[in-house]
Every structure is written in C-alpha cells, then in structure tokens.
Amino acid sequence: MENSHNGPVDSSLHDLIRRTKITSDIRFQAALRLTTRQQGSTYGISCLSLFVIALSLLPNILSLHGYQNQILLSCSIVLSVFIIFTSIIDGAQNFIHQAELLRECARVVEKVYLEARQIDLGAESNLISRVDDLRRQYLKALDDCPINHDHVDYLLLRAREPRLFQSVNQTEKNDVSPSRLDRSRDAVRRVGRLTWALTLTHKWAGPYLLALGGVSITVCLFVIKGSPWSGTQ
Secondary structure, three states: OOHHHHHHHHHHHHHHHHHHHHHHHHHHHHHHHHHHHHHHHHHHHHHHHHHHHHHHHHHHHOOOOHHHHHHHHHHHHHHHHHHHHHHHHHHHHOHHHHHHHHHHHHHHHHHHHHHHHOOOOOOOOOHHHHHHHHHHHHHHHHHHOOOOOOHHHHHHHHHHOHHHHOOHHHHHHHHOOOOHHHHHHHHHHHHHHHHHHHHHHOHHHHHHHHHHHHHHHHHHHHHHOOOHHHOOO
C-alpha cells in the first residue's frame, strides 16, 4: 500500500524541489539587481552633479557670448531638475530595503529546497506529510514577503539556467546527444534571451545616459565649439 503512493509523492517532491530552486535563485537575482540599481543610481546622480558643477566653471575658463551663457544656464537647470526628479523617485523606491526583503525570502526558500533535497523516498516514513509540511513552509515564505520579484528576474534566470525550466520529458530528450545544428540554435536562443534580459535589467540607466549625452552634445556644439578656446576664432 505504501509503494502505491511513491509515484505521486515522488512527482510532488520533485515539483517542490524544482519550484523552490527556481524561486530562491530568482529572488537572490532580484536582490542583486535592486542593490546594483541603487548603487548605479547613486553613481549616476553623483556624475550628473559633478557635470553641473563643471558647466558652471566653463564661463571662468572660456570667453563666451551672451547666447552661450544662456545655453549653459539652460543645460544646468535641465540637469538640476533631472537630478532632483530622479533622487525623489529612487528615494521613494527604497531599493536596498526591497533587496533585503527578497534576500531574506530567498534564504528561507533555499532552506526548504535543501531540506527537500535530503528526503530519501525509500527510507523515510510519512512522506506525504513531510512533503506537505515543506510545501506549507514554502508558501508561508512567499506570503511573508510583502513584495515580489519582477518579470525581468525570471527572464534573466531562464536565460542563464534554461534547464531549470524544462519538463521531465524535455530533460530526457536533451540527454540524447544533440546535433551540431541543434546546439547552434540553442546557443543563439540563449544568447538572444540573455541579451534581452540584460537590456531590460539595465534599462533604468537610459534616462541618465540620455540626459548626460544630450547636454554634452549641446555644450560641445554650441558652447565649446563656438568659443575662442576651441581654436575657431
């Protein structure tokens, strides 16, 4: 009678192991992404602030016309408003606190994963209750975390660890030696997914680069290039 339950219990246990492994890895990845976001945002705001200071020093080292001073003033105002705007938004997000919550949840889920990996189907008794207890711990860890990871964290882990998201049949199929063409296709798909996931992960830096690049081009074309210091006069 006990053996009749081994099949469903084995399937349920493997599903729990797979879910806890994926969830813990995704949430560790999310915590790392949020920490990197906070650090990158801090560095970005610092660089833009230094750039505003550099713009204010240009009239002291260059002989500028009236319209060039107006351009510098406009660029400084635009960057200052951008710095204030992004500082308020990033401060309200509190990325470090979110990262800590996700990291703590990942630790609890990883503990459930390790306990599930240690279950011996042939030696332990009360397997059904044991698996159900671990599943309840897993669900409780998810419920206790007030925030969730983003979809980009799922995409990034799927691109880096595609085998975690394959079914049993797909895994058995992949164990057969693939052809060179199949390996090439899988490599191209993996690189494409990883590139897309990394692009989405770092898309927050786009506004910083646009602000810095736009102001830099404007200053170079209409201020520095038109001044005696540039050698045009």
